[in-house]
Amino acid sequence: MGPPGAGKGTQGDRIAGRYGISRYSTGDILRAARRNGTELGREAERYMDAGELVPDGVILGMMREALSSGDAGGGFLLDGFPRTVAQAEGLAALLEDIDRSLDHVVSVEVADEEIVRRLSSRRVCGACGAVAAAGSSRDASCEVCGGELRQRPDDAPDTVRRRLEVYRDQTSPVLDWYARSDTPLTTVEGVGDPADVEARIVAAIEG
Numbered sequence: 001m002g003p004p005g006a007g008k009g010t011q012g013d014r015i016a017g018r019y020g021i022s023r024y025s026t027g028d029i030l031r032a033a034r035r036n037g038t039e040l041g042r043e044a045e046r047y048m049d050a051g052e053l054v055p056d057g058v059i060l061g062m063m064r065e066a067l068s069s070g071d072a073g074g075g076f077l078l079d080g081f082p083r084t085v086a087q088a089e090g091l092a093a094l095l096e097d098i099d100r101s102l103d104h105v106v107s108v109e110v111a112d113e114e115i116v117r118r119l120s121s122r123r124v125c126g127a128c129g130a131v132a133a134a135g136s137s138r139d140a141s142c143e144v145c146g147g148e149l150r151q152r153p154d155d156a157p158d159t160v161r162r163r164l165e166v167y168r169d170q171t172s173p174v175l176d177w178y179a180r181s182d183t184p185l186t187t188v189e190g191v192g193d194p195a196d197v198e199a200r201i202v203a204a205i206e207g
C-alpha cells in the first residue's frame with residue numbers, strides 16, 4: 001500500500017521478482033483493459049481520468065477472477081489493492097473462499113511534496129504502459145517496446161491533488177483496518193535509492 005507515486009509499482013516488481021511470485025496491480029490491470037478497449041476498461045476510464053476510485057464491486061470482481069487463476073497458486077503480491085475498507089473486507093472474504101491468506105501488509109510512505117514532484121516528471125509508455133527510468137531524456141522512447149513516452153493523464157497536477165485526497169479519505173482507513181486485524185502491518189519510508197527501499201521492505205516482511 002502507499003499513496004500515488006510512493007513507488008508501489010517499482011517495489012512491487014522488485015519484491016515479486018525476488019520471491020518469484022505473481023504481482024497483481026489493479027492499476028496495471030485497469031490500464032491494460034483500457035488499452036485493449038474492453039468493457040472493463042470503458043467502465044473504469046472516467047473514474048481513473050478524474051483521479052477517483054473505480055467502484056468496489058468492479059475491482060472485487062476483477063480481483064476474484066485474477067486470484068482464482070492458476071498463477072496465484074505459488075504466492076502473490078497485491079499492488080494498489082485494497083484501496084477502501086469495503087475492498088479489504090471483500091478481499092478477506094475472497095481469500096477465505098479460495099483458502100489463502102495474507103502474510104503481511106506493507107505501507108510505503110512518501111511526503112505529499114515529494115509525490116507531486118515525482119509524478120509531474122513521471123513518463124510512461126503509451127503502448128505497453130512501462131514506466132520510463134527517472135531522468136531519461138525528453139525524446140527517449142520506451143526501453144521495453146520502443147513506444148512513445150508520455151505523461152500519464154492522471155499525473156496532471158489537479159488530478160494528482162485529487163488522488164492524494166482520495167488516498168487520505170478512502171485508503172488510509174484501510175491501514176487502521178489492518179492494524180486492528182491479525183495480519184502484520186509495517187510502514188516503511190519510501191524515499192531514497194530503490195534498492196534501499198527494497199531492503200527495508202524485505203527486512204519488514206522477513207523480520
Ligand code: AMP
Nearest residue numbers: 026027047048052053054059080081083
Ligand atoms: P494506480 O496505478 O495504482 O495509481 O491506479 C490508477 C487508478 O486506477 C486509480 O487512480 C484509480 O482510478 C484506479 N484504481 C487502481 N486500483 C484501484 C483500486 N484498488 N480501487 C479503485 N480504483 C483503483
